[in-house]
Amino acid sequence: MFRVELAVRPRPGVKDPQAEAVQESLARLGHSGVTVDSVGRSLSLTIDCPSAEEAERITADLCEQLLVNPNLETYTVSIAGST
Amino acid sequence: MFRVELAVRPRPGVKDPQAEAVQESLARLGHSGVTVDSVGRSLSLTIDCPSAEEAERITADLCEQLLVNPNLETYTVSIAGST
Amino acid sequence: MTLSTENSARELGLAMGLTGVELDHIVAELGREPNRVELAVFVGMWSEHCSYKSTKALLATLPSSGPGVLAGPGAHAGTVDVGDGWAIAFKIESHNHPSAVEPYQGAATGVGGILRDVVAQGARPVAVMDALCFGDPASPRTRWLQDGVVGGIGGYGNSYGVPNIGGLTVYDTGYEGNPLVNALAAGLVRHDGMRTAAATGPGNAVLIVGATTGRDGILGAAFASEELGEHHEHTARRSHVQVGDPFMGKKLMEAMLSFDDGLVACQDLGACGIACATAEMAAAGGSGFDIDLDLVPQREAGMEPFEVLLSESQERFMLVVAAGRAEAALAHFRDHGVHAAVCGTVTDSGQMRVRHDGTIVVDVPAALVADGTPGQQWETGTLPGPRPYPDFPIPDDLGAVLVQLIAQPGISDHSRLYERYDQTVGNRTIRGPGQGEAAVQKLPGSTAGYAISLVGGGERCAVDPYLGIQALLGEAVRNLGCVGARAVAVSDGINAGSPSDPVEFARLAALIRGLGDGLRSLDLPVTGGNCSLYNESPAGAIPPTPMIGVVGTVGDIRRIPAVAMKTGEILLLAGSPPGEQGHAAYGRLLTGSSGPAPSVDLAADRRLAAFLVGQIAARRIRAAKDSGRGGLAVALAKLCIRGGVGAEVRGGEWGSRPDWALFGEGPGAAWIATRPEDAGALIADAAPEGVPVQQVGVVGGNRLTIGGIIDLAVGDLATAYAKEPA
Amino acid sequence: MSGPRAAVIVFPGSNGDRDLLETLHTAGFDAFPHPSGRALPEDVVLAGLPGGFSFGDYWRAGMLASQEPAVRSLDHLVERGGLVIGVCNGFQILVEAGLLPGALSYNDPAGFRHRWVTLECAFDSGSPWFEAVPAGTRLRMPIAHGEGSYFHPGGFDAVAAHAPLLYENNPNGSVGGVAALLDGTGRVLGIMPHPERASDPDLGSADGLRLFEGACGAASRLPPPASRKTAAFRPPHDQSGIRTDIRSGS
Numbered sequence A, B: 001m002f003r004v005e006l007a008v009r010p011r012p013g014v015k016d017p018q019a020e021a022v023q024e025s026l027a028r029l030g031h032s033g034v035t036v037d038s039v040g041r042s043l044s045l046t047i048d049c050p051s052a053e054e055a056e057r058i059t060a061d062l063c064e065q066l067l068v069n070p071n072l073e074t075y076t077v078s079i080a081g082s083t
Numbered sequence C: 001m002t003l004s005t006e007n008s009a010r011e012l013g014l015a016m017g018l019t020g021v022e023l024d025h026i027v028a029e030l031g032r033e034p035n036r037v038e039l040a041v042f043v044g045m046w047s048e049h050c051s052y053k054s055t056k057a058l059l060a061t062l063p064s065s066g067p068g069v070l071a072g073p074g075a076h077a078g079t080v081d082v083g084d085g086w087a088i089a090f091k092i093e094s095h096n097h098p099s100a101v102e103p104y105q106g107a108a109t110g111v112g113g114i115l116r117d118v119v120a121q122g123a124r125p126v127a128v129m130d131a132l133c134f135g136d137p138a139s140p141r142t143r144w145l146q147d148g149v150v151g152g153i154g155g156y157g158n159s160y161g162v163p164n165i166g167g168l169t170v171y172d173t174g175y176e177g178n179p180l181v182n183a184l185a186a187g188l189v190r191h192d193g194m195r196t197a198a199a200t201g202p203g204n205a206v207l208i209v210g211a212t213t214g215r216d217g218i219l220g221a222a223f224a225s226e227e228l229g230e231h232h233e234h235t236a237r238r239s240h241v242q243v244g245d246p247f248m249g250k251k252l253m254e255a256m257l258s259f260d261d262g263l264v265a266c267q268d269l270g271a272c273g274i275a276c277a278t279a280e281m282a283a284a285g286g287s288g289f290d291i292d293l294d295l296v297p298q299r300e301a302g303m304e305p306f307e308v309l310l311s312e313s314q315e316r317f318m319l320v321v322a323a324g325r326a327e328a329a330l331a332h333f334r335d336h337g338v339h340a341a342v343c344g345t346v347t348d349s350g351q352m353r354v355r356h357d358g359t360i361v362v363d364v365p366a367a368l369v370a371d372g373t374p375g376q377q378w379e380t381g382t383l384p385g386p387r388p389y390p391d392f393p394i395p396d397d398l399g400a401v402l403v404q405l406i407a408q409p410g411i412s413d414h415s416r417l418y419e420r421y422d423q424t425v426g427n428r429t430i431r432g433p434g435q436g437e438a439a440v441q442k443l444p445g446s447t448a449g450y451a452i453s454l455v456g457g458g459e460r461c462a463v464d465p466y467l468g469i470q471a472l473l474g475e476a477v478r479n480l481g482c483v484g485a486r487a488v489a490v491s492d493g494i495n496a497g498s499p500s501d502p503v504e505f506a507r508l509a510a511l512i513r514g515l516g517d518g519l520r521s522l523d524l525p526v527t528g529g530n531c532s533l534y535n536e537s538p539a540g541a542i543p544p545t546p547m548i549g550v551v552g553t554v555g556d557i558r559r560i561p562a563v564a565m566k567t568g569e570i571l572l573l574a575g576s577p578p579g580e581q582g583h584a585a586y587g588r589l590l591t592g593s594s595g596p597a598p599s600v601d602l603a604a605d606r607r608l609a610a611f612l613v614g615q616i617a618a619r620r621i622r623a624a625k626d627s628g629r630g631g632l633a634v635a636l637a638k639l640c641i642r643g644g645v646g647a648e649v650r651g652g653e654w655g656s657r658p659d660w661a662l663f664g665e666g667p668g669a670a671w672i673a674t675r676p677e678d679a680g681a682l683i684a685d686a687a688p689e690g691v692p693v694q695q696v697g698v699v700g701g702n703r704l705t706i707g708g709i710i711d712l713a714v715g716d717l718a719t720a721y722a723k724e725p726a
Numbered sequence D: 001m002s003g004p005r006a007a008v009i010v011f012p013g014s015n016g017d018r019d020l021l022e023t024l025h026t027a028g029f030d031a032f033p034h035p036s037g038r039a040l041p042e043d044v045v046l047a048g049l050p051g052g053f054s055f056g057d058y059w060r061a062g063m064l065a066s067q068e069p070a071v072r073s074l075d076h077l078v079e080r081g082g083l084v085i086g087v088c089n090g091f092q093i094l095v096e097a098g099l100l101p102g103a104l105s106y107n108d109p110a111g112f113r114h115r116w117v118t119l120e121c122a123f124d125s126g127s128p129w130f131e132a133v134p135a136g137t138r139l140r141m142p143i144a145h146g147e148g149s150y151f152h153p154g155g156f157d158a159v160a161a162h163a164p165l166l167y168e169n170n171p172n173g174s175v176g177g178v179a180a181l182l183d184g185t186g187r188v189l190g191i192m193p194h195p196e197r198a199s200d201p202d203l204g205s206a207d208g209l210r211l212f213e214g215a216c217g218a219a220s221r222l223p224p225p226a227s228r229k230t231a232a233f234r235p236p237h238d239q240s241g242i243r244t245d246i247r248s249g250s
């Protein structure tokens, strides 16, 4: 069993309307020193497989098939060791 | 300038229908060994302030005031050093 | 291929998709070789998507004027009178290729784009409808696509605050590699509130308002005019897809509709972005534009001139504002939370002149860019003729056939899909998805209203495009009749394969000819539309697929039939059960082949619709449903399911082939439920109008029985209807 | 226009403001739109927070809007005895602003859902919003939301006494089927379904209008805003949060 943390965020340059709206609102609230760079998503998974490499491969598959839109998003994976 | 990464996820015990929905799609694709534990959100900020402590304080304020709903969510912050 | 290579303009132009004829034409008109930025502008603007070079001549044959038409083809959105000084601006747009690659954003930006057309016309959006075609409903890929597409349509429209009031969903293996996503948007505008794209008045200011401009979908228009390759190629092209921002779109819509001080002209920025708007607005007004790209608010640093010009960043408009009113205009838009900048001036040069970094990078005649393509001729092939169904005996259990038909994806319940759309925001929706044959909304402060029927699909058109599109027109007119609406005007979306294939071009031509002839026999104008070509995948072209949106007027929304029929009402059959074996879902189900050409009788549909409108105005109709996919039996089963009530129809009407009578898809037929006391008068009125109407049964109980032929519990029908595709 | 003054707070991204205004007019209010960036004027007796996607509903529905000056001035309106209604996104904003307890989270099952639903009035709350809606009344109106699952860490028991409307068929996983919530004064109402869209029989139902008519009746009996000091309505519940006055509906 491996715990996988997946962080997905907008690809640099791709429009990030969420970040723009949060920025606009923070500015209205007077938080002038804070810049919102991006808003992303995160997923925590548990994968039942024999090795960390296998977990990584499965995660990469999942990302390609379903979880990540490679054109709009980039992602990073961290595998949190077996349990 | 400090880069702040904020990760927000559902509080353990609170329902996470988004995770269930992802779980369902994964099952449909035939990924049986994968459990979706939670679906969360993340925010990358740049804070213009003199010290990491200050950045941490500002972030904690934002989280408490605004970004995190303590009824539903927990959060972790990492401050990625000045640039 | 990039714009910075050292190839000659000609090589570059050819590589980017211009033809030799087009390049020669450009050089001849300019009297010189175009530079690289100009070349990019021509590549985008002379793509099929922007120029309609393959269909222009065909579309010109369509009837486009009529008594209610206030603005026809050529306007941002066709606009028709619906009474009380109000007009409906409406149009269909396709976003097939972007949605195939990135379903959520592709569909979302498709909806955003068609809404901007309506806003550019000066109308407040009041409705969206969508027409979707997918492959195998049970395949994971279809589910992924549908989930994304429906999510995107809802995600944009729900947030923007425009209700989705109906649509259609078709499943057919012909769309496996190339799904179709078409959307219709409608808006309300006062007759005197319409806006134009015609830029006039040298010295007037050119403004760009809305979102900032980024490197979004550069040459997406050219992309929409290409065939889709293998799936992995989609990935390589994903950068063409835009990101929609309904929040910005909504703010921008409010800002646009509340602005008129000094407004001369406006246009939404869609395909080919600034290049398209400048060329078309100048050409429409017979003027010229001087644009300075450095003044355009940009999201990213270091954008090349062609990138700024051709960017398809969403949520933007271009305006021409009277000189001297520009400052006030900027303040107005900024107050609404959207970006705004003056980026140029109107001139009398007729030229589209673009400056970047102090130098002129484009200097070409606006009219040449906007509509100067030499046009494109394609070879026309011969269409394969339809074939009759192979003979088959009448199935023993027609009830079982009905259950099978009603569970077919495409005929079965779509509520899981349309539940993801807000249907009631705006307080106008009288009949939304699942509530009637056509969508109905009411006019502000009035009991009058309008209805829209959106129909489409390629199955019948694949058999016979000319008759197939007419069968769709007939269906739309019948649908409107069932809600008491008189058809006024049509907007169409044509989806077809690559015109370079002679057979596909013949299909396209037959569709448009069929549309024109059908419209003429119905006395209806087309006020706009959309053509999406090159819908091909490695498996071949899609079936030729028109989407037809028809707007009608409703005199009194309080008289339209109820959503469902009720116990004690009398069942009447208007029209005759189809005798011949025209193309039908039934035949397909039983034989697996696509069968003969669909049966068409537009005159009968027109008579039926007029009769229904009159009887509804006379308050004699409690429920009505025309015969559509699956024929009369499916129509009646759906009426029963909707009302949770049974019906008892006598036998004897159904001839020697009751299967074809009940499941055939002939024109001119509908079920009517009426109160016993109204039945006589209704039937008496029918004959003089040339509509055969007979009393055939009663509403009540919890079973659907048709003579000795069908006897089913409504609950079992409902279960089959609601089943999810496995 | 006469009638009690009512402000509909328009946030960037609101889209139900026109529907709410129209319904308030129909119910007898002198209603007008008010931008969220400014505190409410002193002369209003009612504030309506409309449905929509304020600030795009980005990050978390209602969160960004809850910080707006008009929302921050609601406390003052309530202290003056005024009425507040938050519909859908407006309810989310009231919860985010702390004017109502608990939280509204992702629908369960997940996803945006539009549907006509039936609500049942669980008890006589004494709230002005419910003057025309006695216990046992069933109301039909649409829902249209993706984040409408009501959650309270204390479970249904903690809020039952403040939850006058329950879904007949829970469409979104709300605890105990809670569809609407009153604050301790009974004057602040958050409601996830759309009563302002059920304001005309032509639209399918006029049930929602009854809430607004009740409020208009109560608001008309209020003393003029300037002279008002204390709450004008009896608090419907004791402050323990224990449900004291439930009658079963029929």
Ligand SMILES: Nc1ncnc2c1ncn2[C@@H]1O[C@H](COP(=O)(O)OP(=O)(O)O)[C@@H](O)[C@H]1O
Pocket (backbone or CB within 6 Å): C049, C050, C052, C059, C062, C072, C073, C074, C075, C076, C077, C117, C270, C492, C493, C494, C526, C527, C528, C529, C530, C531
């Ligand atoms: N299938 C069609 N039927 C009728 N008119 C069409 C059709 N396709 C395109 N048109 C008309 O051709 C013109 C150009 O279409 P399009 O480029 O989609 O418009 P816009 O530039 O306003 O988005 C429009 O006026 C449109 O109404």
Ligand SMILES: [Mg+2]
Pocket (backbone or CB within 6 Å): C437, C478, C479, C625, C626, C627, C628
């Ligand atoms: Mg029909």
